Amino acid sequence: MTRLAARYRTGNLFVAGDAAHLYLPAGGQGMNVGVQDAMNLDWKLAAVLSGKSPDALLDTYEAERRPVGALLARNTQAQGALMTAFNPGHLALRAEMSDLLRIPAVNRRLAGVLSGFDLCYSSSELFGDALGVGERAADHALTLTNEASTSLYRLLAHSKWLHLSHKNGTRGPLPSWLNPQCACCVDAQHAEPNRPDCDVAARLVRPDGYSAGHNRS
Incomplete structure (x- = not known):
């Protein structure tokens, strides 16, 4: 059936x-x-x-x-x-x-x-034309500014939009409809220097783990 x-x-x-x-x-x-x-x-x-x-x-x-x-x-x-x-x-x-x-x-x-890992919401009305929109964000290790170790998925445990700045506090603009109270802004460096996305300066991730876009350096 x-x-x-x-x-x-x-x-x-x-x-x-x-x-x-x-x-x-x-x-x-x-x-x-x-x-x-x-x-x-x-x-x-x-x-x-x-x-x-x-x-x-x-x-x-x-x-x-x-x-x-x-x-x-x-x-x-x-x-x-x-x-x-x-x-x-x-x-x-x-x-x-x-x-x-x-x-x-x-x-x-x-x-x-x-x-279900290949799911992409690239055509969703929640996104603009930013790079990587709608793709599932893969978990990876991060190092916070206080040198504490964490990971992308641990930061998503706050159930908020996650704005990650990887390079010198670089900020990507939040969508105009997104209430800033719904976003968690974090400065963190890649703990794995050889990752293919190490040139990403800032990224925005939805609470369900899908990328809302990123800025490259």
Whole structure:
């Protein structure tokens, strides 16, 4: 059975997880997507209910998450056809997929879909045209100005937007609609000097761990 709600929000009613979508249970993808639904919605609800963000922020929940549900519906239906049909056509398709999975790029692509780690909100109304918008921010070690060790994900535990300055207090502008009370501004240096993003001078990360853009030095 595959089901996808026509709407994820109607007024003050929101649906997430199994209330929003049902899929083939193999692989636990529906569970992963349901957890992501909740992560996407909870910080937006908190910001609106506390009066720190406008109600329009909640409209981005459906705009961001329903396309993910639709994509997963297609993916799990394809998996079901491969796993449950045994006619010559499906057996040939299964053999073809087995050959394709020997290609590293194809393997990585499907692993990203199955895990949900390849999700990108680049088309979201929450973002402008900044570099790296909508991509999942990878965790990495940081050193604060007092030389204390931390990491990006530890700083996100405050459930606020995270503005990280990596070079001499460089600040990137916060979006005009973002209440400064919702942001945590931190000066921190990369603890791993050989990271590919070490030329990033400042970055802004959403409470759910997705990048809202960065400035390079």
